[in-house]
Amino acid sequence: MGSDVLFLGLLVGCANYLFRYLPLRVRAGQHRPSRRGVAGVLLDTIGIASICALLVVSTAPEVMADARRLLPTLMGFAVLGMSFWKTRSIIFPVLLSALAYGLAWKYLFLL
Template identity: 75%
Template sequence: MRSDVLLLGLLVGCVNYLFRYLPLRLRASAASPAKRGATRVLLDTIGIASICALLVVSSVPEILHDTRRLLPTLVGFAVLGVSYYKTRSIIFPTLLSALGYGVAWKLLMFL
């Protein structure tokens, strides 16, 4: 592996870690944690936005190559949105959307 690829991966990983860790650390030391400001709302929505962005970026080339993948991708988006709306967590909706995509793909293959 080339060293510049490794260095870039480490840099992106560190920035990603700090991007997630520092707001939690700063929020823990805030004087009034019950007050919900614009920054907290923004940070709370970053998780679902990043998962949706990753899903779009990774699925568009696949859909352009094989149009049968459109329906499972839409199922994955729907499961992600509904489950995030219900749980307000990003962990289970991500796993459920992957499961929904896989089930929809398998069902489509059997039809």
Template identity: 80%
Template sequence: MSPDVLLLGLLVGGVNFLFRYLPLRIRTVQSRPARRGVTAVLLDTIGIASICALLVVSCMPDIMADDRRLLPTLVGFAVLGVSFWKTRSIITPTLLSALAYGIAWKLLTDV
């Protein structure tokens, strides 16, 4: 097995784990009581975790082949995270992050 494949698998697995684990930890630290249970929080985070895992898996070969794709990918991740945090929906952040990636790629390739 190639070390790149192993590293990519560990990276995706670690990020996926953190996307599932951290919301549960953050929810327990809050001072006000939560109305939703742990299962509801876990199920809510599965969508964003799967989108981020797919984004990492699909972008890594492109980033390794062309370094110029790193910054647009990071812009896409940032927009995905912030818009999901604001909306708590998966549809709008997915579309916004794809749009942000496309705009960032276009702006960087025209320079």
């Protein structure tokens, strides 16, 4: 691996870390307003949108190659959407959707 690739990886990693860390630090002492604007709602939904986008991009080639994976994938999407709607957190919905996909795959095709 060349040093330019390593440097670029470190630079992108640091920028990603600061992009996530600095907004939390800047707003640490501020109280959250009772009314959120359009920008606040959009920023709050970036997490679930990015997870769904990554899920689609990572599963589309596998579903196209093996159509049996469509139903477990759709079940994972459904659990992700419903659990995010209920909890408004991104951690547990991702874990629950992975569990739902695994259980659907096991019960539909391995039993």
